[in-house]
Amino acid sequence: xxxxxxxxxxxxxxxxxxxxxxxxSGFTFSSYAINWVRQFxxxxxxxxxxxxxxxxxxxxxxADSVKGRFTSSRDNSKNTLYLQMNSLRAExxxxxxxxxxxxxxxxxxxxxxxxxxxxxx
Amino acid sequence: xxxxxxxxxxxxxSVGDRVTITCRASQSxxxxxxxxxxKPGKAPNLLIYKASSLESGVPSRFSGSGSGTExxxxxxxxxxxxxxxxxxxxxxxxxxxxxxxxxxxxx
Numbered sequence: 001x002x003x004x005x006x007x008x009x010x011x012x013x014x015x016x017x018x019x020x021x022x023x024x025s026g027f028t029f030s031s032y033a034i035n036w037v038r039q040f041x042x043x044x045x046x047x048x049x050x051x052x053x054x055x056x057x058x059x060x061x062x063a064d065s066v067k068g069r070f071t072s073s074r075d076n077s078k079n080t081l082y083l084q085m086n087s088l089r090a091e092x093x094x095x096x097x098x099x100x101x102x103x104x105x106x107x108x109x110x111x112x113x114x115x116x117x118x119x120x121x
Numbered sequence: 122x123x124x125x126x127x128x129x130x131x132x133x134x135s136v137g138d139r140v141t142i143t144c145r146a147s148q149s150x151x152x153x154x155x156x157x158x159x160k161p162g163k164a165p166n167l168l169i170y171k172a173s174s175l176e177s178g179v180p181s182r183f184s185g186s187g188s189g190t191e192x193x194x195x196x197x198x199x200x201x202x203x204x205x206x207x208x209x210x211x212x213x214x215x216x217x218x219x220x221x222x223x224x225x226x227x228x
Contacts, residue, residue: 044208044219044220044221044222045157045165045208045210045219045222046219047210047216047217047218047219050215050217061215061216063216064216097164097165099164099165102170105170105171105174106153106212106217107155107167107170107171107176107210107212108155108157108165108167108210109167109170109176111164111165111166112164113164114164
C-alpha cells in the first residue's frame with residue numbers, strides 16, 4: 001500500500017525549533033517529488049515546500065512565509081522526508097501534511113494523515 | 122503570486138443534484154490545475170489533475186474542465202459521500218496556491 005506517515009508535531013514555544021518527518025512506503029520514494037502542505041485551524045490549505053526527486057538544493061522550493069526559517073530535505077536511503085522548522089511563530093500553528101506528486105504531473109495524489117504543530121507560550 | 126478564487130464559498134444541494142464549482146486564476150495557468158476533496162479531520166483527496174484528468178479510483182460523476190484562467194468541477198449527481206469541502210490548486214508557477222475552498226452542504 002502506498003503510504004505517507006508524518007511525525008514530529010507537538011507544542012512548541014515561539015522562537016523554537018521542530019523537525020517533522022514523513023516516512024514513505026509502497027512506492028519508489030527516490031523517483032517522486034514530495035511536498036509539504038499545511039492547514040491552519042478551521043481554514044484552508046497552504047503549500048509550504050516542494051523537494052524534487054533529486055533533492056538537490058536548487059530544486060527545493062519554499063513559500064515566502066517560511067523561506068529562511070524552514071528547510072526541507074530527504075534521505076532516499078531511509079525513504080524519509082524532513083521539514084526542519086526554526087524560529088517558529090504563532091502563525092505557523094497548523095496541521096502539516098506531506099504529499100506525494102504524481103509521476104509526470106505535480107498534482108498531489110497521496111497525502112499523509114497530518115501532524116499538528118502548535119506554537120504557543 | 123497567482124491568486125485562486127473559488128465560487129461559491131458554500132453551496133447547499135440535495136442528493137441527485139448536479140453541482141458546479143468554479144475556480145478562477147489571476148493569470149493563465151494553462152491546464153495545471155487540480156481539484157481535491159476534503160472531509161473533516163481527513164487529508165485532502167485528489168479528484169482531478171491537469172484540469173480534466175480523472176484520478177484513478179475517483180467516481181466518474183466527477184469531472185473537470187477549463188483552461189487558462191477559468192475552471193469548473195462538476196458533480197453530475199451528488200451523492201451522500203460527496204458532502205465535503207473542495208479545493209482547487211494551481212501548479213503552473215511557484216508558489217503553488219490553493220483556492221479558499223467550497224463547502225458542499227446538505228440542503
